[in-house]
Amino acid sequence: MLFTIPFSHFCEKARWALEYAGVAFEERGHAPGLNRIATARFGGTTVPLMVRGSMVLSDSTAIVALADREAASREQRLLPDEPDALADALALEDRFDRRMGVASRAWAYSYFLPELDTLLPYVVRGIPPLQAALISRFPGALAAVVRRGLRIGPTTRAWARTRIQEDLDFVSERLADGRRYLVGEQLSTADLTFAALAAPALFPEEYGGPLPPIEALPRAMGDEVSALRDSVAGAFALRIYRDHRRSKAERGARR
Ligand SMILES: N[C@@H](CCC(=O)N[C@@H](CS)C(=O)NCC(=O)O)C(=O)O
Structure with missing residues (x-):
């Protein structure tokens, strides 16, 4: 389970x-x-x-x-056999968990919380009907829980955007020698973790959970997402999704 x-x-x-x-x-x-x-x-x-x-x-x-x-x-498999490569992949996974994962979520919520209607139809997908009914009836309570839990305030968006950029720049530098994957010659947890945790800033089509399409995002957010998608590291994450995430049709369309 x-x-x-x-x-x-x-x-x-x-x-x-x-x-x-x-x-x-x-x-x-x-x-x-x-x-x-x-x-x-x-x-x-x-x-x-x-x-x-x-x-x-x-x-x-x-x-x-x-x-x-x-x-x-x-x-x-997602973890390399070779000890140095394994240590490298795990260190990158940990970095993205602590930095990109935290920043992209805060950044996306900073746009969604004031326009919760954009997100609500996706929040209620795949959850028990009673929970969906509660969320739909009391969206303000959901916003308050998220705002308090993640400490989303007036300075969050700028802080999170800087953090996102730092990890994008870090990945771009790593890819500058022409490599196709962050570690070794095949997909590892480093690539998968980076792509999944950058998703709230990139909205990949193949994402395995319910997310709004880019066209449905608040306008300013959609413009930012388009720009982030065009960056070297953004394009890399989207390629990892395209090449390594089975299509929604194959997975039985969750959205
Ligand atoms: N380090 C954890 C982070 C997981 C995490 O932050 N999960 C969030 C959802 S993105 C969560 O459970 N939030 C609700 C809560 O804290 O109760 C992991 O890698 O699994």
């Missing part, structure tokens, strides 16, 4: 890794905040949280490691 907030990018990281590796799982979506009803039962807080028998994995990096261990073939 994979507990998620369906549109969350950390959940997308875990879901993508499991699907890429060919590991079967059942997803149980929750509304932001209400996820804790499910995760507290297993001693966790955030999602993704994976439960299988007595095993509980309470963060996306542990779930990627499980996907790697249980991958159906070598090509479907």
